[in-house]
Amino acid sequence: xxxxxxxxxxQVTQMGQEVILRCVPISNxxxxxxxxxxxxxxxxxxxxxxxxxxxxxxxxxxDQFSVERPDGSNFTLKIRSTKLEDSAMYFCxxxxxxxxxSYNEQFFGPGTRLTVL
Amino acid sequence: SQQGEEDPQALxxxxxxxxxxxxxxxxxxxxxxxxxxxxxxxxxHLILIRSNEREKHSGRLRVTLDTSKKSSSLLITASRAADTxxxxxxxxxxxxxxxxxxxxxxxxxxxxx
Numbered sequence: 001x002x003x004x005x006x007x008x009x010x011q012v013t014q015m016g017q018e019v020i021l022r023c024v025p026i027s028n029x030x031x032x033x034x035x036x037x038x039x040x041x042x043x044x045x046x047x048x049x050x051x052x053x054x055x056x057x058x059x060x061x062x063d064q065f066s067v068e069r070p071d072g073s074n075f076t077l078k079i080r081s082t083k084l085e086d087s088a089m090y091f092c093x094x095x096x097x098x099x100x101x102s103y104n105e106q107f108f109g110p111g112t113r114l115t116v117l
Numbered sequence: 118s119q120q121g122e123e124d125p126q127a128l129x130x131x132x133x134x135x136x137x138x139x140x141x142x143x144x145x146x147x148x149x150x151x152x153x154x155x156x157x158x159x160x161x162h163l164i165l166i167r168s169n170e171r172e173k174h175s176g177r178l179r180v181t182l183d184t185s186k187k188s189s190s191l192l193i194t195a196s197r198a199a200d201t202x203x204x205x206x207x208x209x210x211x212x213x214x215x216x217x218x219x220x221x222x223x224x225x226x227x228x229x230x
Contacts, residue, residue: 031216042222043160043205048215056215091160095216104148104209104216110159 002026004109006092012115013082021077021112023092032075033093033106034067049075082116089113123206123221131229136193138224140206147209149182150218151191154203198230
C-alpha cells in the first residue's frame, strides 16, 4: 500500500543551524502538508502546498521556514536558523484532492523527530 | 472548547469492551477525520466522514457526525490490547483555502488484556 515516507527519522542539530527535512508523498497525490507536534501537545498545521505554491500557512510558519518541491517526488521543509523551541516531531502529509471535494483524506508520514540543542 | 476537542482525555477499558471517544468543534466543516497515534509514532488515518454524512463504518470502527451539535464520536467495538493508542479528531474547516486540518488534544486509550 502506498505510504508517505520521511527522512531522517531523527535529526539533532545545534541552535542556529539550518535543517532540511525530507518527505516523499504518495505518488499520485497533489496536495502536500507539513505539521508539527511538540512533545505532549497537539498536532499543529504549518503549511499546505499545491501546484508549486503555498496554499495556506499558519502563524508558526514564519520567515525561518520554507518549503520546496525540488523534483517530481520530494517535498522538503527547511528551517533556516533553528531555535530551541523548534524541537518537535515534524509530520509530512499528502492528499489526492482538496477539502472542497470533501475527500481530502490526508495521509501522514512517520515523522522526523527534530532536537535542537 | 477549542476546535476539535476530544473527551475523555483518557480512557481505560478491558479487552473486549467497547470504547467511545467524542470530539466537539466550533466551525462549519468539509469533513472530519479520525487518526490513531501510537506513543511517539506517526499518525495513522482511520476514517473520514463528510459533512453530509451521519454515520460511517470501517471494520470495528463506527464514526458518527452531528453537524447541528458540531460533534463526532468514534466507537471501537470489541477492543483489543493493540488498540491502545491516542486517538485524534481533525477538522477540515470550510473557510480554509489550503485544506489545513485542526487537531484536538486527543484521547489516550488503554486497553487492558
